[in-house]
Amino acid sequence: xxxxxKHIILGVTGSIAAYKAAYLxxxxxxxxxxxxxVMTPAAKEFITPVTMSALSSRPVASEFFAANDGTWHSHVDxxxxxxxxxxxxxxAATIGKMVAGLADNLxxxxxxxxxxxxxxxxxxxLDMFAHPSTLKNLEILxxxxxxxxxxxxxxxxxxxxxxxxxxxxxxxxxxxxKSFDSKKKLLTKKVLVTAGPTYEKIDPVRFIGNYSxxxxxxxxxxxxxxxxxxxxxxxxxxSLSVNHPNIKRVNVESAxxxxxxxxxxxxxxxxxxxxxxxxxxxxxxxxxxKIKRKEDExxxxxxxxxxxxxxxxxxxxxxxxxxxxxxxxxxxxxNAAGKLQRKNLDFIVLNSLQDKGAGFGxxxxxxxxxxxxxxxxxxxxKQKTEVAxxxxxxxxxxxxxx
Numbered sequence: 001x002x003x004x005x006k007h008i009i010l011g012v013t014g015s016i017a018a019y020k021a022a023y024l025x026x027x028x029x030x031x032x033x034x035x036x037x038v039m040t041p042a043a044k045e046f047i048t049p050v051t052m053s054a055l056s057s058r059p060v061a062s063e064f065f066a067a068n069d070g071t072w073h074s075h076v077d078x079x080x081x082x083x084x085x086x087x088x089x090x091x092a093a094t095i096g097k098m099v100a101g102l103a104d105n106l107x108x109x110x111x112x113x114x115x116x117x118x119x120x121x122x123x124x125x126l127d128m129f130a131h132p133s134t135l136k137n138l139e140i141l142x143x144x145x146x147x148x149x150x151x152x153x154x155x156x157x158x159x160x161x162x163x164x165x166x167x168x169x170x171x172x173x174x175x176x177x178k179s180f181d182s183k184k185k186l187l188t189k190k191v192l193v194t195a196g197p198t199y200e201k202i203d204p205v206r207f208i209g210n211y212s213x214x215x216x217x218x219x220x221x222x223x224x225x226x227x228x229x230x231x232x233x234x235x236x237x238x239s240l241s242v243n244h245p246n247i248k249r250v251n252v253e254s255a256x257x258x259x260x261x262x263x264x265x266x267x268x269x270x271x272x273x274x275x276x277x278x279x280x281x282x283x284x285x286x287x288x289x290k291i292k293r294k295e296d297e298x299x300x301x302x303x304x305x306x307x308x309x310x311x312x313x314x315x316x317x318x319x320x321x322x323x324x325x326x327x328x329x330x331x332x333x334x335n336a337a338g339k340l341q342r343k344n345l346d347f348i349v350l351n352s353l354q355d356k357g358a359g360f361g362x363x364x365x366x367x368x369x370x371x372x373x374x375x376x377x378x379x380x381x382k383q384k385t386e387v388a389x390x391x392x393x394x395x396x397x398x399x400x401x402x
Contacts, residue, residue: 001032001243002177004226008033009078009114011087011107012052013094014042016157017123017166022047024088024169025055031173036061036078038107040094064106073106079113084179087111088149089123089166092134099137117179121149121172126162149175184228185396191229192269193221194262194276194308196236198255202300203287212277214238216365219388220273221247227392232269234261236276255279255305266312271321271395274309275349281305313344319402321395324348336370346398347371349391356381369394 008028012021021037028035037052039062049060061073079085087094087107094107103109111118120141128134129151142148149167156164167175181187195217199207218240221233225246233242234250236258242249252258255278266272281302291298309324316322324345326336329352336350350368366381367390379390 001030002245003028003173003180004032004244006033006180007081007083008035008176009082009085009110010035010037010056011085011090011111012037012039012043012047013087013089013091013107014040014045015089015091015123015166016046017089018043018046020123020166020169021088022051022055024086024172025052027169027173028176029056031177034058036081038062038078038110040105040107042091061106061110064109075106075109075113078110079115082114082116084116084176085111085114085118086121086172086176087118088121088172090120092122092124092128092131092137095120095122095134095137095141099140118146119149119172119175119179120146121167122151122164123166124151124164125156125158126160126164129164130162147175147179181228184226186224186392186399187228189229189270189399190232190268191224191395192232192234192262192265192272193217193224194234194258194272194274194278195221196238196240197277198236198258198279198305199253200255200279200282200305201286202283203289203291205290208279208282208302210277210279212236212238214240215363216384216387217273217275218242219384220275220391223385223388223392224273224395227396232265234258234265234276255282255308259306259308259311262308263311263315266315266320269320271323271399272312273323273391273395274312275325276308277327278308279305307343309339309345310343316344321346321398321402323391323395325351327351327353329353333368333370333376336368337374340370340372345372347394367391 012018035056036058037056037060039060053060097108098111103112138148152165153163154165155161196214197210197212199209201207221231225231225244231247233247250261252261282305284301284303313322322345326339326348328335332352336348340348348370363384364381365384365387367379369377
């Protein structure tokens with residue numbers, strides 16, 4: 001979903017092309033956008049608010065005050081809420097009002113309150129579109145910073161053939177996506193993220209593992225993808241799912257499998273984020289049959305797993321960024337600084353189990369980012385999605401310095 005979480009105002013005016021707004025709205029919602037429809041009174045003569053409300057799952061705004069209960073539709077609130085405003089179709093009349101600042105309906109007042117990019121898709125007969133006043137008004141709107149989605153040529157409602165057909169909904173959606181993509185900070189970048197626990201087998205039914213849910217690593221992968229990065233997510237056994245098209249998921253179970261998967265893709269990566277809670281030890285011998293319970297004690301010989309972050313740190317090139325994680329219970333900064341140096345990391349994200357609300361199995365986290373120069377940047381307790389944004393912002397900053 002290329003527009004997941006984006007807030008879009010869809011303005012609809014009184015054009016015969018208003019029926020296309022339903023297809024456009026459906027496409028925006030399918031791409032994950034939250035859409036608030038604002039219709040002019042004339043638009044309701046061509047397509048009903050009921051249709052648009054059903055497709056957007058939100059009441060359509062048209063009048064300044066709702067007729068049934070007098071609720072005020074605040075154009076100011078809508079203008080601040082939106083990430084982008086799209087008026088499609090837009091008539092010559094509304095274009096003229098926007099140029100002149102004639103705020104006599106909710107759509108124009110919302111446009112004048114909008115603090116976001118505004119896209120307009122003209123739709124009218126060829127002579128109206130070619131009229132000097134329309135062309136001049138479009139030039140003025142463009143000079144204000146609005147983006148004009150040029151109409152196409154073809155058969156028009158009048159039966160004439162020429163320029164004036166509203167740009168097709170699929171193309172408009174692609175233009176909207178491009179608008180958001182242009183602001184992404186990690187376009188063309190490739191990033192490896194490891195997440196979740198590893199399971200080290202004892203026998204066919206038992207293993208050594210930990211409480212990691214994978215939520216932090218998945219949140220980082222999602223935020224990286226939202227910023228345009230192509231993400232390879234190598235994850236241990238977790239119940240989480242990913243839907244972002246920029247995330248390629250690789251499922252593994254053991255530390256050795258995670259190492260192999262990470263090492264195979266690392267050379268082509270711009271950055272790697274080692275967020276997985278990898279087992280430090282594994283059974284020296286795995287039995288092929290289930291170990292039967294005995295009355296006396298049983299011991300399992302363990303051997304160290306290979307350190308994934310340190311392995312990648314040993315082959316890291318100058319133009320690659322390597323980020324580590326440290327979950328500590330005591331001497332937190334000292335232990336994290338030691339890992340930072342030993343593993344050749346560029347910065348390390350420190351969690352302390354002493355901090356309430358941080359650690360495994362919760363939706364919040366409290367981190368400190370420790371850089372190579374031993375500067376520590378502390379963050380307050382936040383949702384893991386917000387923590388992910390802080391970490392990705394640091395990644396953007398450090399990649400810019402390479």
